[in-house]
Amino acid sequence: MHRTIREGEADQARHQWRVFPLNVNRDHHDSHDQLRPHLADLMAAYSFARRLKTIDGLTPCEYICKIRTSEPDRFILNPIHEMPGLNT
Helix, strand or coil, X not given: CCCCCCCCCCCCCCCCCCCCHHHCCXXXXXXXXXXXXXXXXXXXXXXXXXXXXXXCCCCHHHHHHHHHHHCHHHCCCCHHHHCCCCCC
């Protein structure tokens, strides 16, 4: 049983992951020099918050806090106060 594609239907995606214009956020940068710090901050935030499979699904920050709780003698300072990133 084949369905005939009517005129105008061929270019319409019928998927739940279809990107609608209101769901897209665009940032405009006049040059690459303006884009670089924004991209670096975005990648740092993504890497910092990403849950990793190799450390039992914890973020790097959560893993360090877990180890500090179980083995406090391995740490001199509170690692949360030494983390570089957007919250500094």
